[in-house]
Amino acid sequence: MGASRVAGARLVSFLADAQARGPQAALRTLNLESLAGRPLPEILVGLADHVCPGAGTVDEGIAREAYVETIVELTSAGITDLDALTADQMLTVFEIYATHAIEARICNDIGTKAITMPADAQAAIRVEAQLRDFIRNGVSDALADARGPSAAPLSSNRVQSFVDQVYEDAFRFLHARGEAESDQ
Template identity: 55%
Template sequence: MGTSNAFGGAGGGTPLIPSWLDDAAGGSGALAPSPGNNGDGANGDDGGEPSPNTPVPDAPAPRKTTPAPGASDRFTSARTNFSKFSRSGGNDQKSLGRAASNYVSKSVGGARQAARRMGSSRTSGAGLVNFLNSASFNGAREALRSLNLDGLAGRPIEQVFAGLADFICPAGGSIDEGIARDAFIETIADLANAGVTNIDQLEAGQIQTVFELYVTHTIEARICNDIGTKILTLPSDVQEVQRVQMQLRDFIQRGVSDAVNASGVNIQSLSPNQVTGFVDQIYEAAFEALQTIGEGMAK
C-alpha cells in the first residue's frame, strides 16, 4: 500500500519540515512568497536598474537553521484512528475521517505545512504537467525531442511515460523522492482505466485526470508512510487490505478533485512559469479539503 519505500513511520520528534526539503524541491516560492522590490517603486525606488556608481551589496549567505522538532505525540491520534479504520476493513468511515483530519491539523501542522512536505512530488507534478501541455500543443514527438527522448515517439503511452520517469522523477535515496517516483509508476498503471490512451491526442480533461491521479498517489503514499506503514505492511487478509486501500484512495482522490475543480483553472492554459505555483496551490488546497471532508465524516 502506498510507496514501496516503506519505513517505520515518521517519529513524533521528527521536524515538521526537514531542513533539506525545500532545496530538494527546487526552492518553490509559491508557498512562501519572498519579500523585496516588486519593480513598481513600492519599496522606495522606481524598479529600474541601479546606478553604476551605487555599490550593490553582496547577497547575505543563507542562514542555516535547525528545524524545531514536532510534538512527540503528534502522530498518535491519526495512527490510532487509521488503525481502527484498517481493522474495520474500510467500513469505519468515521475513523478514516478522524485519521485524515488529525493528520493534517495535528500531525503535520496544517495544510500549508503538509504541502511543503511534498517537496519532490510538487516538483515532479510540475514537470509532468509541463510535459503534457507541451505534448498537447506541440505534439508528443516535439515534446520528447526537447528532452532528448526522440526514440520514444510513436510508442504506446505507457512506454512513453515509463521512459519519462527518470526525467519527471529521478531516482533518489530519500523517502520523499521514493514517494514521487512510485506515485508516477502507479499513475502509469492507471492510464488505460482512466481513458488516457493516446499521447498524440491529449485533451485538457485528460491532462487534468493524469495530474489528479498523480497527486492522489503521492498524498496516499505520504499518509501511509507517516501513519499507516506499521499497520498494513504484513496484511493477514489481502482482499481486506485492498478494500482499505481503495477506500483511502477514493477519499484522497475526492479531496484532490475538489481542489482542482475549485481552482477554476484550465491546466492546459498554464504557461510553464505558472505551473509550479498552480501545483503548490493544489497540494495545499487538497490537504485543506481532506481535513474538511474528514471532519465532516467524523461527526
C-alpha cells in the same frame, strides 16, 4: 510533499508542452524522440527519470511510486495516446498522479506514527477506502477550475498550492477518522 509536487509540475509541464508543440517536439527537448508514436504509458516510463529524478530519499521514493501507479492506472482509464491527449485527459493524468502521491505520503505518515489507525483491520480498511475517496474528490475539486472553458494553464505554483492543501485536508480527515474508529 516536495518531491511529489516537483514531479507533478514536471509531468504537467511535459504534457502541456506535448499539447502545445506536439509530442515529437516535446520528446526531442528531452532527447527522447525515439519514444514518439509509442503508447502513452510507454512514453511515461521513458520519462520517469526526468519527472522523478533520483529515489534516494523517502520523499523521492513516494513521488516515483505515485508516478508508477499513475502509469498503471492510465491503461485502465483508457488514456494511452499522447497524440490524441485532450486537455481534460491531461488533467485526469495529473489527478491520478496527485491522488497516488498524497495517499502514499499519508501511508508513510501512518508508518512513522504521525497518524494512528484503528487496531481493528476492518475499521482500518474502511478508513483507508474513505481516505482514498476523500483524496480523489479533493484533487478533483481543486482541478475543477482548470477544467473550465476559460481555464488558465496549470502553473507550478498552482500545482504545489493545491497538492499541499489536499494533503493537509486529507491528513486532518484521516486523523479524525482514525481517532473516531479507535474510540469505538
